[in-house]
Amino acid sequence: MPLITEDMKQRLLNKTAEPESEPELEQVPALDDMTERELLAKSKEYAAETIEEYDMPISMGDFELKISNRMSRSHGNCRKRGNDITINLSSKAYQNHGWENTQHVIRHELIHAVQAVVHDEMSHGRTFKKWSGKMDVDIRADDPAGDAKYYVVCPNCLRSWPRHRMCKLVKEADNRTCQCGQSGLEVRDEPPE
Numbered sequence: 001m002p003l004i005t006e007d008m009k010q011r012l013l014n015k016t017a018e019p020e021s022e023p024e025l026e027q028v029p030a031l032d033d034m035t036e037r038e039l040l041a042k043s044k045e046y047a048a049e050t051i052e053e054y055d056m057p058i059s060m061g062d063f064e065l066k067i068s069n070r071m072s073r074s075h076g077n078c079r080k081r082g083n084d085i086t087i088n089l090s091s092k093a094y095q096n097h098g099w100e101n102t103q104h105v106i107r108h109e110l111i112h113a114v115q116a117v118v119h120d121e122m123s124h125g126r127t128f129k130k131w132s133g134k135m136d137v138d139i140r141a142d143d144p145a146g147d148a149k150y151y152v153v154c155p156n157c158l159r160s161w162p163r164h165r166m167c168k169l170v171k172e173a174d175n176r177t178c179q180c181g182q183s184g185l186e187v188r189d190e191p192p193e
């Protein structure tokens with residue numbers, strides 16, 4: 001009797017043929033092994049502590065904090081719709097980079113929340129830098145992969161096209177028209193937010 005039956009062999013083959021589905025999701029660092037619910041609770045706790053520590057002019061009631069399973073590239077973001085401000089934290093980034101990184105992202109997004117509440121803007125400009133230095137926050141904390149050299153940006157709708165080289169789009173940006181109808185795009189060295 002053969003050690004591996006034809007049936008077993010087929011199953012093994014099938015198994016090998018399966019596409020690798022997001023292996024990173026399985027590699028949860030042992031020390032940072034929080035469930036999504038724990039991560040959310042811990043993140044809220046950390047956000048509240050940070051607001052207090054740096055005396056930020058916002059409160060936990062000013063925004064909603066959420067854990068997102070859908071963000072693949074960015075580690076987090078802060079969005080404003082009407083008067084609703086939402087901070088999204090990527091669960092995938094937490095799983096791949098750990099709690100300390102998530103804390104960094106929380107500090108970063110809290111600065112955007114302050115901007116949204118106090119300055120009605122969200123950029124990495126002057127009002128961001130006012131906080132980022134003393135809070136040890138990097139401009140790219142929430143989007144480390146976004147290291148493109150140029151960002152072709154529509155000044156009207158803020159769609160952006162990151163480019164790593166001085167390509168045709170970058171050279172001809174001011175002659176290009178965006179889907180929103182705006183003609184004349186800008187070249188910036190930072191993504192808009």
Ligand SMILES: [Zn+2]
Pocket residue numbers: 108112123124139142193
């Ligand atoms: Zn940012």
Ligand SMILES: [Zn+2]
Pocket residue numbers: 154155156157158159178179180181182
């Ligand atoms: Zn546009």
